[in-house]
Amino acid sequence: MLNFSVSEENYIKAIFRLQHGDNTVTTNELSAELRAKPASITDMMKKLRTKKLVHYEAYKGFRLTAEGRKAGLMIIRRHRLWEFFLSEKLKFTWDEVHELAEELEHVSSKKLIDKLDEFLGFPRYDPHGDPIPDANGKIEASRQVALTALPLNKSATVCHVSDQSSSMLELLGHKKIAIGTRVELKKQFDFDGSMDVRVGRQQTVNISKQLAQNIYVKYDG
Template sequence: MISNFSQSEENYIKAIYHLQQADGSVTTNELAGMLHTKPASVTDMLKKLKAKKLLHYERYKGFHLSIEGKKVALSIIRRHRLWEYFLVSKLQFGWDEVHEVAEELEHVRSHKLIDKLDFFLNHPKFDPHGDPIPDNNGKMSMQHHIQLIELPLNTQAEVTAVNSQSSELLELLQHKNIHIGTKLEVKRKFGFDNSFELKIRNKPAVNISKQLAQALNVKPL
C-alpha cells in the first residue's frame, strides 16, 4: 500500500493514463511525444513499469495501465489537481500559471499532507479548469458537461470547464467576464462564421467566436 515511485515513473504513469483516456491504448511514439523524450527511453521505462505490474505491455503491441497502475495514476492526478486548486484559490495564481508548479508539487509524497490539504481546501470536487479531482479511492464526480457548441438555443447552462489552459484564453475570458460557474444561455448562432451570441444574466449580450465556444464546456441547468 505504501507505493513509492520515482518522479520519472510517476510522470510516465500519468501520461499513459491521459493518453489512454482517448485511445484506450497507447503507443511508444505517442508517449515519447507527450513526455518530450525519445522512443528508446520509453521502451526502457515500459519494461520497468511492466516488471512492477503497473501496465500490460507486449513488445511491438501497444500498452495500457493495469488496475493497479490506474490507481497510482489517479492518486497522482488527485495530488496535481488539489495543488492547482490550492494555488488558484489560496495563493491567487491565475489558472494559466499553475500547471508547471503543480507538476512539481504533485511528486511530494505524503498521504497525510494530501489528506490535510484536501480538508483545508474543503474537499473540492473540481480543479480550477473544471476537471474533477479524484477522491481518496480514485472516484471522481461526474460533470455531464457538453461543449458550448452543442448547447441548444435559449437553454440555461453553467460554465464548468475549459479545454485549454493558455493564457490567451484566460485573457479573453476575463475580458468577456466569463468564468467557471458563470450562468449563461445561447441566444443566436450565426452560420456564416459559426459565432454565437450569449446572454449572461444582468449583462449585455456578448459575441463569441467558434474557437472560443469550442474551448468552453457547460452543464445545462
C-alpha cells in the first residue's frame, strides 16, 4: 500500500500535477511531461491500475484514485520540504532546488520527513510559494486559477504555466510574462475569448484564449 518504485512515484507525481482538479490526463500529456514514449506511459498505466492508484480505461485518459492522490500528496510533501531545506539551510538559489529535490524526494521514510519538517519549523510554503502538505496529506487550497477565470480588475500574480513547450515560452517571453509577473484582467472579448491584460505597471497586451488557459495566477494579498 505504501511503497513505490522511483518510476512509479514519478508517474504519480506527474499525473497529480497535470490533473489540476478533476481533469483527466492523456497519454500524450504524460509522455511530454515525463519525456517517455507514449507506449511506455500505457505500460505504466496498466501497472498503476492493477495497484488501484489510477482509474484507467483504454483510450479514455486517467485520473488518480483516492489512494493515488494520497500517495501523490506525500511525494509532493517530501519534494517541497527538501526544496525548503535546500534553499533555507544550504543556501541554494530557487532555480537549483528543484532537480535536487527530485532525487531526495524518493527517500520515503515517513519518520525522516516528519523530523525534517520539525527541524525546518513546519514551513507552510516551498521556495516557489507552493503550499507544503502536512503529515496527514492536508494541503492548503491554493487560490490558484487559470487566467481565464480571473475577475476584471483584480490584481494577481502568475504562479504557474501548464504548458512548457518552447513555442509557449517564446510567446510568454515576447509578452513579457513570467512566473511572478503581476497581471490584471482589463477586458474580455466574447467573440474569440481573447483578453486585454495589464502586465506589470506600464503595458497592456492582448492574450488569446488558448494562451490564457495555460497561465495560472494567484490572487494577491
